[in-house]
Amino acid sequence: xxxxxxxxxxxxxxxxxxxxxxxxxxxxxxxxxxxxxxxxxxxxxxxxxxxxxxxxxxxxxxxxxxxxxxxxxxxxxxxxxxxxxxxxxxxxxxxxxxxxxxxxxxxxxxxxxxxxxxxxxxxxxxxxxxxxxxxxxxxxxxxxxxxxxxxxxxxxxxxxxxxxxxxxx
Amino acid sequence: xxxxxxxxxxxxxxxxxxxxxxxxxxxxxxxxxxxxxxxxxxxxxxxxxxxxxxxxxxxxxxxxxxxxxxxxxxxxxxxxxxxxxxxxxxxxxxxxxxxxxxxxxxxxxxxxxxxxxxxxxxxxxxxxxxxxxxxxxxxxxxxxxxxxxxxxxxxxxxxxxxxxxxxxxxxxxxxxxxxxxxxxxxxxxxxxxxxxxxxxxxxxxxxxxxxxxxxxxxxxxxxxxxxxxxxxxxxxxxxxxxxxxxxxxxxxx
Numbered sequence: 169x170x171x172x173x174x175x176x177x178x179x180x181x182x183x184x185x186x187x188x189x190x191x192x193x194x195x196x197x198x199x200x201x202x203x204x205x206x207x208x209x210x211x212x213x214x215x216x217x218x219x220x221x222x223x224x225x226x227x228x229x230x231x232x233x234x235x236x237x238x239x240x241x242x243x244x245x246x247x248x249x250x251x252x253x254x255x256x257x258x259x260x261x262x263x264x265x266x267x268x269x270x271x272x273x274x275x276x277x278x279x280x281x282x283x284x285x286x287x288x289x290x291x292x293x294x295x296x297x298x299x300x301x302x303x304x305x306x307x308x309x310x311x312x313x314x315x316x317x318x319x320x321x322x323x324x325x326x327x328x329x330x331x332x333x334x335x336x337x
Numbered sequence: 338x339x340x341x342x343x344x345x346x347x348x349x350x351x352x353x354x355x356x357x358x359x360x361x362x363x364x365x366x367x368x369x370x371x372x373x374x375x376x377x378x379x380x381x382x383x384x385x386x387x388x389x390x391x392x393x394x395x396x397x398x399x400x401x402x403x404x405x406x407x408x409x410x411x412x413x414x415x416x417x418x419x420x421x422x423x424x425x426x427x428x429x430x431x432x433x434x435x436x437x438x439x440x441x442x443x444x445x446x447x448x449x450x451x452x453x454x455x456x457x458x459x460x461x462x463x464x465x466x467x468x469x470x471x472x473x474x475x476x477x478x479x480x481x482x483x484x485x486x487x488x489x490x491x492x493x494x495x496x497x498x499x500x501x502x503x504x505x506x507x508x509x510x511x512x513x514x515x516x517x518x519x520x521x522x523x524x525x526x527x528x529x530x531x532x533x534x535x536x537x538x539x540x541x542x543x544x545x546x547x548x549x550x551x552x553x554x555x556x557x558x559x560x561x562x563x564x565x566x567x568x569x570x571x572x573x574x575x576x577x578x579x580x581x582x583x584x585x586x587x588x589x590x
Contacts, residue, residue, distance in 0.1 A: 311491055312354065312469055315461040315503040315525060316480025326350050329458065333341040333352055 245271035252331035264327040349460030360449035364442040371438040388427045418540035436535035462502040464531045482523035490578040500531040504538035520545040527559040
């Protein structure tokens with residue numbers, strides 16, 4: 169039997185801390201881009217925005233099924249660009265591309281943004297650079313999954329997950 | 338190398354790592370089975386037929402009643418913040434069935450991999466076993482509810498904390514029914530099992546700050562919650578998931 173979640177009386181056994189961080193008020197800090205210029209066998213792929221989900225360019229893909237985009241995967245560190253599937257949302261199609269250097273996401277670009285709803289476009293245009301910034305700043309990009317909730321982000325999250333999957337991170 | 342498998346189910350996408358093709362198809366069947374019994378979007382599902390009155394709850398298969406009982410148990414444990422009842426009285430078990438499917442998928446992957454490494458992600462709810470690589474734990478990016486395209490934190494899942502789930506105030510499926518003005522717009526819960534993580538994420542978003550304190554009081558879970566006022570709340574164990582500009586989160590007592 170799992171311990172009861174509501175343990176009466178044990179109020180202070182874990183403190184909930186307020187992280188004094190105002191979301192949204194945070195200026196975009198320009199961190200020096202960590203250009204982990206690839207060395208070794210990995211080639212840094214280049215890619216143009218692909219409509220649909222077929223990759224173009226040079227590079228090799230291995231170790232993933234149904235890979236799109238360019239770059240190298242396989243083994244433990246992927247390098248290159250990887251394009252996520254286009255996700256249909258109620259606001260229109262969303263498609264995300266990531267650039268990966270040795271297993272770490274260094275750039276995230278929205279190839280397709282929603283266009284049938286002005287607010288959604290605005291959100292996407294504002295947010296994409298912030299995501300790029302965060303990925304560099306927090307080095308928070310060695311992830312294999314994303315977890316989020318708001319329904320408007322679902323298309324983006326799904327496409328981002330798809331790109332991560334294709335990179336085999 | 339066993340790669341990534343993805344498929345659509347329950348209105349979302351499931352992503353698998355470390356699954357053989359055979360295990361992946363078995364996992365797919367697990368999700369399809371739950372969807373078939375519990376989806377309120379499918380008028381032929383068992384639960385839809387209960388909702389429209391054509392089948393009595395007492396006449397449903399025992400596993401359906403067991404899931405309902407489990408959901409009722411969670412309602413008690415969360416002080417009512419989580420509930421399987423829609424405001425119109427319809428029984429809606431979507432708050433637990435995805436997590437149950439993930440749990441059962443984990444059992445499939447455990448059996449197939451013989452204790453190997455795997456990850457299952459269903460619409461942002463994640464359960465893992467082992468490690469991503471020998472030294473690196475499976476890591477899950479948490480999406481910022483305000484800047485919806487931004488990853489604000491990274492949860493590193495290491496045993497026994499193998500599960501993470503996120504709920505939001507605008508979540509599709511509408512299985513969160515507020516009791517009061519919203520305090521939190523998004524909550525991520527890290528727990529030992531995916532059902533606890535998913536249910537408590539729902540409960541935190543449905544509740545207020547007092548509910549959050551209560552739900553985290555037994556130290557069985559870690560929570561990263563985003564307040565409607567822009568603040569971020571984190572249990573000590575979850576604080577490391579979020580890095581602020583100066584690299585440290587400050588505690589307010």
